[in-house]
Amino acid sequence: MTDAVRSSVDPVDLAARLVRCPSVTPAEGGALGLLEDVLRPMGFDCHRLVFEAEGTDPVDNLFARWGSGSPHICFAGHTDVVPVGDAAAWSHDPFSGDVAEGQLWGRGAADMKGAIASFVAAVSSHLSEAGEPKGSISLLITGDEEGPSVNGTTRVLDWMETHGHVPDFCIVGEPTNQAALGDMAKIGRRGSFTGTLVVKGIQGHTAYPHLADNPIHRLVRMLQPFAGGVLDEGTDHFPATTLMLTTVDVGNPATNVIPASVKAVFNIRFNDLHSSTTLADMLRASFDREEGAHYEFTWSCSGESFLTEPGALSTLVSEAINDVTGRRPELSTTGGTSDARFIKRLCPVVEFGLIGQTMHKIDERVTVDSITDLHQIYHHMLRRVFA
Numbered sequence: 001m002t003d004a005v006r007s008s009v010d011p012v013d014l015a016a017r018l019v020r021c022p023s024v025t026p027a028e029g030g031a032l033g034l035l036e037d038v039l040r041p042m043g044f045d046c047h048r049l050v051f052e053a054e055g056t057d058p059v060d061n062l063f064a065r066w067g068s069g070s071p072h073i074c075f076a077g078h079t080d081v082v083p084v085g086d087a088a089a090w091s092h093d094p095f096s097g098d099v100a101e102g103q104l105w106g107r108g109a110a111d112m113k114g115a116i117a118s119f120v121a122a123v124s125s126h127l128s129e130a131g132e133p134k135g136s137i138s139l140l141i142t143g144d145e146e147g148p149s150v151n152g153t154t155r156v157l158d159w160m161e162t163h164g165h166v167p168d169f170c171i172v173g174e175p176t177n178q179a180a181l182g183d184m185a186k187i188g189r190r191g192s193f194t195g196t197l198v199v200k201g202i203q204g205h206t207a208y209p210h211l212a213d214n215p216i217h218r219l220v221r222m223l224q225p226f227a228g229g230v231l232d233e234g235t236d237h238f239p240a241t242t243l244m245l246t247t248v249d250v251g252n253p254a255t256n257v258i259p260a261s262v263k264a265v266f267n268i269r270f271n272d273l274h275s276s277t278t279l280a281d282m283l284r285a286s287f288d289r290e291e292g293a294h295y296e297f298t299w300s301c302s303g304e305s306f307l308t309e310p311g312a313l314s315t316l317v318s319e320a321i322n323d324v325t326g327r328r329p330e331l332s333t334t335g336g337t338s339d340a341r342f343i344k345r346l347c348p349v350v351e352f353g354l355i356g357q358t359m360h361k362i363d364e365r366v367t368v369d370s371i372t373d374l375h376q377i378y379h380h381m382l383r384r385v386f387a
Contacts, residue, residue, distance in 0.1 A: 009038060009124040011375040012104060012368050015117035016097035019106035023079050025147035028060040031079035031113070035120070035141060039064045042124060044139075049159055051151040059144040059151035065165060066123070067136035073385050074138045074167035075119045075378075076153065076343055077174075078145030081108040082360050089362045103365045110366045111359035115173030116141065118354075118371055122378035126386075133386035138167060145339050149302070153339040157346055169313050170349040171381065172340045175356030181370045182327035182377070185317050186351035188237060188307035192337050193268040193276050195283060197222065198296040203260040212258040216250065219262050222290045231268070237307055238271030238333045271333070276301035303341035307333065308348045317350050320380035324373055352377075 023029030036046045044064040052058035084094040084107050092098040092105040099105075104114065116139075123137055140160070144152025160166060176186050199219045204212025223245070231241040245266045252259040268279060280299050287295060308314065314331055322328050329352070343349045354374060358364045 009121040011121035018113035019097035025080040051155040065138040072136040115353035118374040126382040172351040173353040182325035188333040191305035
């Protein structure tokens with residue numbers, strides 16, 4: 001390890017090269033190979049980990065570690081990206097990695113190849129500046145964050161635990177900022193619960209409703225207690241739990257027929273007042289109040305709510321951000337889910353990356369300055385970790 005090459009990495013150039021890798025989930029697209037080629041000369045031990053499960057596509061992942069001691073800081077991210085949509089609608093080819101008008105253009109620039117490149121460049125800068133730190137730096141890079149999230153981070157975490165690579169803490173490079181770099185870091189996330197309610201009735205003629213049992217009327221009454229969409233007032237660190245109907249399906253083309261069944265699907269984003277099981281129990285108890293109803297209720301949870309209490313890790317992140325931008329970020333739990341929901345079972349985790357205004361959109365892009373500033377913020381984090 002002492003003879004490792006301390007090569008300088010340009011974060012913008014590396015981000016552009018990563019964007020040029022067409023790594024739409026679950027395709028690797030050359031992105032992980034590119035990272036290996038950069039990390040190995042820096043002294044990282046790299047492990048390509050391919051996982052698959054029945055009924056799912058195999059997913060290529062990368063775990064790379066420099067050093068073997070503590071403190072052990074891990075950076076987690078994903079090289080997979082969502083589909084480009086209408087490629088003709090883009091101002092620049094979505095996989096061009098063009099740098100124009102002071103911005104890097106392309107799918108994944110914001111979410112989150114720019115952050116990965118910034119962290120790799122920060123590690124290179126830190127090793128050049130400080131030499132070998134007394135500790136470890138690792139990267140957990142998956143190709144399955146934008147997809148089912150079955151063969152990615154969860155499987156790599158199992159492998160890390162088995163092989164003695166449990167970090168002391170982790171930074172996830174999701175695009176957390178809303179308007180300016182440094183305005184927000186995520187210290188937790190709400191859980192995501194999806195429910196399906198199928199109410200069964202008796203089909204009949206609308207002119208003779210007494211001979212039928214209208215399941216739509218029952219469904220309306222069963223969902224009425226949740227019609228406001230807000231289930232609580234929130235907590236110290238979380239906004240209110242919300243229930244949003246996403247579809248109601250009857251499949252009835254006739255205007256004079258009472259249908260035999262109706263299905264509603266809803267999603268609940270919940271805070272730490274609830275768990276998926278307490279929500280399911282609450283919903284089922286409410287549905288049971290509809291006397292005589294015949295229904296089926298099924299649910300799934302893609303991630304429970306979690307919180308990294310403000311403390312040493314959030315202070316580390318906030319101080320590094322302030323060092324570079326002069327801002328102190330809001331410590332937030334807003335937004336959707338991320339792979340941090342899996343990582344929190346091994347170690348404390350905070351999310352901080354680029355500005356997310358264009359992620360998943362046509363013309364996804366980030367400013368060149370934000371990439372170089374994020375590189376500096378990550379560099380300051382490493383300085384503080386190994387000070």
